[in-house]
Amino acid sequence: MTKPLKSLLLGSAALALTLSLGTAAMAQMTLNRGNLDDPESLDPHRTSTLAEANLMRDLFSGLVALDAGAKVIPDAAERWAVSEDGLTYTFTLRADGKWSDGTPVTADDFVYSWRRVVTPDTAAEYAFMLAPVVNAEAITAGKMAPDTLGIVALDAHTVQVTLNAPTPYFLQMLTHQSTYPVQRANVEALGNAFTKPGNLVSNGAYVLADFVPNDHITLAKNARFYAADTVAIDTVNYYPTADAAAAVKRFEAGELDINRDFPTEQTEDLSAKLGDQLRVGATLGTYYYGFKTDKAPWSNPKLRQAISMLIDRDFLAEKVWQDTMLPAYSFVPPGIAGYDAAALDYAEMSPLDREDAAVAILTELGYGPQNPLPMELRFNTSDNNTNTAVAVQEMLAPFGVQVSLVNADTKSHYAHLEAKGDFDIARAAWFADYSDPENFLSLCKSGTGNNYTQYSSPEYDGLLEQAAAETDPAVRMTLLGQAEAVGVARDLCVVPLMFYSYHNLVSDRVLGWQDNVMDVHPSRFLSLQ
Amino acid sequence: MLRYSLRRLATALPTLLAVITLSFFMMRIAPGGPFDQERALDPVIRANMEAAYHLDLPLWHQYLIYLGNLLRGDLGPSFTMPEFTVAELFAAGLPVSVQLGGWALVLALLIGGGLGIAAALRQNGWIDVAVVAVATAGSTIPTFVVAPVFQLVFGLSLMWLPVGGWQDGAARNMVGPVVCLMLPQLAVVARLMRGSMIEALRAHHIRTARAMGLSGWSVVGRHALRSAMLPVVSYAGPAAAALLTGSVVVETIFSVPGVGRYFVDAALNRDYTVVMGAVVVVAVFTIVFNLIVDLLYAIIDPRVRYA
Numbered sequence: 001m002t003k004p005l006k007s008l009l010l011g012s013a014a015l016a017l018t019l020s021l022g023t024a025a026m027a028q029m030t031l032n033r034g035n036l037d038d039p040e041s042l043d044p045h046r047t048s049t050l051a052e053a054n055l056m057r058d059l060f061s062g063l064v065a066l067d068a069g070a071k072v073i074p075d076a077a078e079r080w081a082v083s084e085d086g087l088t089y090t091f092t093l094r095a096d097g098k099w100s101d102g103t104p105v106t107a108d109d110f111v112y113s114w115r116r117v118v119t120p121d122t123a124a125e126y127a128f129m130l131a132p133v134v135n136a137e138a139i140t141a142g143k144m145a146p147d148t149l150g151i152v153a154l155d156a157h158t159v160q161v162t163l164n165a166p167t168p169y170f171l172q173m174l175t176h177q178s179t180y181p182v183q184r185a186n187v188e189a190l191g192n193a194f195t196k197p198g199n200l201v202s203n204g205a206y207v208l209a210d211f212v213p214n215d216h217i218t219l220a221k222n223a224r225f226y227a228a229d230t231v232a233i234d235t236v237n238y239y240p241t242a243d244a245a246a247a248v249k250r251f252e253a254g255e256l257d258i259n260r261d262f263p264t265e266q267t268e269d270l271s272a273k274l275g276d277q278l279r280v281g282a283t284l285g286t287y288y289y290g291f292k293t294d295k296a297p298w299s300n301p302k303l304r305q306a307i308s309m310l311i312d313r314d315f316l317a318e319k320v321w322q323d324t325m326l327p328a329y330s331f332v333p334p335g336i337a338g339y340d341a342a343a344l345d346y347a348e349m350s351p352l353d354r355e356d357a358a359v360a361i362l363t364e365l366g367y368g369p370q371n372p373l374p375m376e377l378r379f380n381t382s383d384n385n386t387n388t389a390v391a392v393q394e395m396l397a398p399f400g401v402q403v404s405l406v407n408a409d410t411k412s413h414y415a416h417l418e419a420k421g422d423f424d425i426a427r428a429a430w431f432a433d434y435s436d437p438e439n440f441l442s443l444c445k446s447g448t449g450n451n452y453t454q455y456s457s458p459e460y461d462g463l464l465e466q467a468a469a470e471t472d473p474a475v476r477m478t479l480l481g482q483a484e485a486v487g488v489a490r491d492l493c494v495v496p497l498m499f500y501s502y503h504n505l506v507s508d509r510v511l512g513w514q515d516n517v518m519d520v521h522p523s524r525f526l527s528l529q
Numbered sequence: 530m531l532r533y534s535l536r537r538l539a540t541a542l543p544t545l546l547a548v549i550t551l552s553f554f555m556m557r558i559a560p561g562g563p564f565d566q567e568r569a570l571d572p573v574i575r576a577n578m579e580a581a582y583h584l585d586l587p588l589w590h591q592y593l594i595y596l597g598n599l600l601r602g603d604l605g606p607s608f609t610m611p612e613f614t615v616a617e618l619f620a621a622g623l624p625v626s627v628q629l630g631g632w633a634l635v636l637a638l639l640i641g642g643g644l645g646i647a648a649a650l651r652q653n654g655w656i657d658v659a660v661v662a663v664a665t666a667g668s669t670i671p672t673f674v675v676a677p678v679f680q681l682v683f684g685l686s687l688m689w690l691p692v693g694g695w696q697d698g699a700a701r702n703m704v705g706p707v708v709c710l711m712l713p714q715l716a717v718v719a720r721l722m723r724g725s726m727i728e729a730l731r732a733h734h735i736r737t738a739r740a741m742g743l744s745g746w747s748v749v750g751r752h753a754l755r756s757a758m759l760p761v762v763s764y765a766g767p768a769a770a771a772l773l774t775g776s777v778v779v780e781t782i783f784s785v786p787g788v789g790r791y792f793v794d795a796a797l798n799r800d801y802t803v804v805m806g807a808v809v810v811v812a813v814f815t816i817v818f819n820l821i822v823d824l825l826y827a828i829i830d831p832r833v834r835y836a
Contacts, residue, residue, distance in 0.1 A: 040609050123578040125564075128571055141573045195612050213613060213621055215695050215786035239694070242790075243781045246693055249680050250784070253692040411561030411799050418569045430568070449569035 029528050031233045031510070034241035034251065034259030038213055042195035044180040045117045048125045050431075054260075055238060056177035057522045058219055059202040061226075063091050063110070063159070066175050068525035070435070070516035076105055076181065076203065077159070086166030086471050093157040098224040099183050100207045107153030113181040115139075115146040126178035129433065132167040166471045172434035205231050205524035214240060219523070232512075232527035251505045257528070258521075259505040264324040264384065267503075277506055282326055283519045284333050284432035285500030286440065289377075289392075290453035291425050293493065297365070297373070298424060304492040306361035307375075307425075309346050309354040310396055317498050320387045325498035331444075331488045332437045333499045335517035338477045339437045342485035344496075355399075362399060369400040378406045379427035380413035388497075389427070417452040428452060431500070435518060437480045438467070444493035455493035460486050530827065534820060541816040545809070549599070552808040553592055556801055563608040563799045582608065595805065604809070605802040609795070615806035619788055623810070626775030626787035628698060633710035634772050638765060641715040645722025646757075650749065652727060660719055667716025676709045676782040693784035706783045710776055714768055721760050729757040755829055762829065766822030770814040774807075 039052040044060055047053065057065070065075035074080075077091035097105035117124050118139045130136045134150025150162035163170065173179065186194050186201040193199055200208045205227070206219035217238040221231055241247035244261045248270065251259050262270060262278070271278050291298040291307075298304060313327035330341035346354050359368075367373040377392065379385045386407065393403040406423075408416065417426060430450075432439045442448060445464055446456040463483035470476040487493045502519040512526045564570055564578055579585045583594060598605055604615035648660035683705065684692035696702045729735060730753050738748050775789025788807070795803035826833045 038610070041612055043612065046611065120573075120577040121581070123574070123581040125570060125574060125578065127574050137573075140571075140577070192612055212695075212786055213610065213618055214780075214790065215784075239784065241784070243784075245677065246680065246782045246784065249677070249685055249692045250694070253684055253688070255692055255694060408560070409797055411563075411565045411797065412559070413561075414569075415561030415565040418565060449571055452569075 028235070029233045030235040030237065031523060031526060031528060032237045032239065032255065032257050033523070034247045034256045034261070034505075035217075035238040036240065036260055037242060038240045039217070042200065042208065042211070044177045044182060045113070045122055045124045045126075047177055050260075051238075051240075053177055054521075055217065055219075056180060056204075057520065058204055058206045058236060058524065059200070059208060060177065060180040060182075060204040061097070061105075062174055062177070062180045064171055064174050065522070066518060066520045068512060068514045068516075068521070070514075070518040070520045072171050072175060076110075080171075086168070087163050089161040089163070089170065090154070091159045091161070093159065094226055095157060096226045097203065098226065099186075099201050099203050100222050100224055101183075101186075101201045102224060103183070103185075104156075105181065105203050106156045107159045108156075109181045109184060110159045111149075111151050111153050112184045114151050114179070115149050116182070116187070117178055118149060119146045124178060126176065126433075129173055129176050129178045132163045132165065132170055132173070134162045134164055165468055167468075168471075168473050168476060169434055169436035169438060172436055176433055205522070206236060209235075225524075227524070231524045233523055236523045248505065251507070254507075256505075257507045257510050260502075260519075262503055262505055264322045264503065267322045267324060270505075274505065277508060279504040279506050279513075279515055280324060280501050281515050282333060282335055282517060283500050283502045284335065284435060284517050285429060286328055286331055286333055286494075286496055287325065287388075287427075287429050287498040287500060288328075288331065288494045288496045289425050289427055290494045291492065292423055292453060293491075294454040294456070295422075295424075300365070301491050302361050303365055304495065306358040306365075307396065307401060308344065308492055308495045309358040310399055310401070311392055311495070311497065312351060312395055313497055315395075316388055316391060320391050321384060321498065324501055324503050326501060328496040328499045330484065331494055331496045332440045332484060333432075333517070336435050336437055338473060340477075340481055341437075342481050342489045344489050359399060362401075367400055369398070372400040372402045374402045374404065374424075376406055376424040377403050377426070378408070378413065378416070378423045380410040381407045385427060418449065420452075420454065425495075426452065428494075429500070432518075437477070437484070438464070441480060441483055441487065444487045451493075453493055455487065455491065457487060457491060457493075460491070460493070530824065534824065537820050537823070538816075541820075544816065545812055548808060548812045549596075549805065550592075552805060553595065554588070556796075556799075556804055557588060559796075559799065561799055563801065565799070599809075604806045607795075607803050608800040609798045609803070615802050618791065618803065619806055619810060622775070622786055622788035622791070625695065625698070625785060626780075626789060627773045629703065629706050629710060629779070629785065629787060630769070630772035630775065632703065632707045633714060634765070634769050636707065637711045637714035637718050638761070640711075641718030642722045642758075642761065644715075645719040645724075645761075646726055646749070646754070648719070648723040649726035649730065649757075657723070660723065664716040664719045664723075667712045668720070672709050672713065672776070672778045673782070675712060676705070676779060679705050679709060680782070693782070695785050702783075702785075706779050706785050709779050709783075710772060714772065717764065717768075718761055721764055722757065725760045726753060726757040729753040732756065758829055759826065762822055762825050766818040767815065770811065770818045774811050774814055 035054055036051045039055055041047050044056050047056055061076040063077040064072050067073045076093055076097050078094040080089055080091045082089055093105060093107060099105055114130060116122050118127050118130055118136045120140060120142045127140045135144050135148045138144040139146050139149055152160050154160050183201045190199050197208050197210050205222055205225045207222045209220040210218040219236040221234045241259055244263045247256060247259045248262050250256045291304050293299055317325045317327045329343040329347035332341045362368055377389055379389050389405050393405060396403050430440060430443060441464060443450045444455050444460060445451060446461050460483055463479055467476050467479035470479060506513050509528050510526055511529055513521060564575055583591055606614050607618060644660045648657040651657055680692045683690045690704055691702055694702055735748060735753050738752050775787040777789040777793045780787045780789045791803050792807050795807060
């Protein structure tokens with residue numbers, strides 16, 4: 001080989017190497033997400049927490065999905081048709097839908113998966129997400145066979161779903177991970193171990209690469225995802241960040257690009273330091289207290305109203321929660337399209353007028369500093385819950401309402417409420433699974449499991465039933481609004497105190513982030529600069 | 530000594546059984562269960578979940594099932610992470626905690642011991658004052674203060690070390706957790722060592738050794754150190770059991786995947802099987818390290834003999 005030729009070859013080899021290294025470096029985009037907690041499960045049918053939902057949205061594609069702005073978009077299904085009566089949904093799956101092992105995503109996968117969700121043996125916590133589907137509840141109760149579920153595969157790419165009643169929020173429900181498909185072969189071959197790294201076959205934008213409990217979960221881009229060419233980030237690391245203060249420091253050091261929490265008491269400092277990397281806004285969650293409405297004297301709605309009036313929600317939101325909560329005068333948070341929440345009457349009244357009105361009621365009922373009213377307030381232990389309870393105690397004390405505080409750890413607290421244990425007033429919260437008022441208002445329906453306050457009103461139940469049967473979306477929303485006016489604004493089946501807000505840390509490096517009420521941010525819509 | 534060790538381990542078995550039995554039933558006395566949470570479960574779904582974990586059986590039956598599985602080495606699946614068995618969780622986390630705790634223990638003994646000896650030899654000198662001051666500070670400032678300050682200084686300001694994370698046990702990631710685990714132990718060891726060394730130096734046999742003209746180092750190193758070490762060794766046994774089984778504070782703040790957090794989180798989550806696993810691990814560590822301490826006594830102190 002002549003010398004010039006040799007050097008030319010070497011030179012071009014070096015050039016090629018540099019170029020390939022260069023493109024490799026460019027192509028490798030890694031997003032580090034702080035994700036509150038480790039998932040309890042990576043089986044979409046067994047997940048329930050917010051942290052799990054974030055992972056599931058990256059790993060799996062349901063029939064529909066939420067986009068970067070939390071709007072419903074087609075995902076595994078490319079289109080769908082709804083029958084006149086609102087009872088039959090026909091989904092057409094996209095022809096190019098594939099599992100990460102290369103096999104096509106078929107209608108049978110959805111039929112298998114949905115039957116699996118409602119089968120008692122699966123013990124799926126969110127089986128109720130499919131409750132609108134024909135026979136779902138009877139199957140979960142073990143009274144019918146799973147193959148009687150109202151879902152059939154018309155052909156390899158067409159799924160037909162039959163509902164019990166028109167359910168206007170059904171598509172919203174389908175954005176929940178419990179309705180995502182799992183691959184039948186994968187589950188049947190590996191049993192419970194199908195969710196382990198190396199085993200899990202998924203159909204979303206990412207596949208599971210690694211999971212070390214309490215350390216990290218690594219997702220790698222799924223080359224077989226139907227829209228893989230639009231996915232910018234190659235690797236997503238999810239870190240459990242139980243200690244929010246430590247997570248903030250990791251964020252500042254650049255070790256995390258996103259964290260889904262920060263200590264609210266640091267809001268002011270952090271906002272000065274981090275500017276608009278701090279993202280705070282309303283989300284679909286309500287922090288509330290509930291009176292035990294089937295027990296005297298709390299069975300009297302007037303008394304409930306008087307105490308509700310004396311609680312200064314602005315103080316709680318601004319001072320106790322440092323503006324990371326918003327004062328709430330309705331149970332259903334703002335931000336649900338087409339719905340106007342029915343607010344408490346005194347939402348617009350000045351604090352002094354409210355006090356006067358409350359004192360008038362208390363006096364009428366014979367309570368006051370001379371004849372104090374004892375009230376036991378139960379809550380689950382956390383700094384902010386304690387501070388809130390103490391503030392409420394202080395607000396009520398001057399008017400003769402003597403609040404005693406009882407706190408317990410979360411499990412004990414909710415066990416007590418679920419067992420319909422005795423209390424006067426108790427703290428609870430509700431986060432929407434899907435963006436619809438019904439998701440909140442059904443909490444006050446007679447006899448439902450989450451109706452801790454034991455509120456029961458035929459009028460309220462009737463309005464909800466009417467709304468459930470209504471096919472015109474606008475009329476339905478009006479009926480739901482009337483229900484809220486009766487159950488919440490008039491009867492205080494729950495006492496709304498504050499709306500939750502998301503509080504995220506999002507680095508300037510992250511592009512494509514859109515704040516939204518569902519606080520949903522799939523990695524496939526993000527990129528890094 | 531081997532027979533003695535075997536006998537000790539054999540007598541430990543009833544202790545272990547008692548610990549397991551007590552923990553099993555005490556855990557169940559606590560109100561609430563693994564499936565109680567902010568939102569109520571549908572009674573049907575709840576029944577399905579409880580059946581899947583045998584929680585629908587009478588308590589004594591559950592206890593017998595647990596013991597039977599335990600004898601076969603099966604600690605069961607976790608309630609909160611059902612796709613992991615308790616054994617898998619501990620297999621992943623325990624090596625991390627043992628590494629961190631091991632380093633912290635060794636460094637605390639070496640540095641703390643050295644400081645204690647130095648302080649004792651120069652009693653009331655500046656070294657002594659400094660060591661006592663450090664020891665007092667070390668044992669009074671809690672880890673949940675030291676650890677975030679450490680992160681701020683070395684992670685955010687100086688940027689010498691990562692703020693948190695494990696990175697498969699990279700040395701850089703271990704410095705912070707090890708230092709924060711070590712400091713309180715170092716303080717205790719230094720105080721113990723100082724006190725017992727001062728006492729040992731006043732003993733008759735030391736005075737005799739000195740009178741016989743042995744060099745200062747030989748007196749301290751060969752004779753005084755032996756008896757001075759005994760209180761430190763007694764302390765190190767239980768301390769080792771505690772350090773090697775992880776620290777919830779350090780692991781949470783530094784985002785380290787050890788087993789320390791299972792002790793707290795599992796109890797709060799009513800993750801019965803993980804709580805029991807943690808109890809078994811700590812009980813075994815404590816029994817083993819107490820045995821090691823007793824055996825070390827025989828080696829260090831010629832007056833102690835085991836037959």
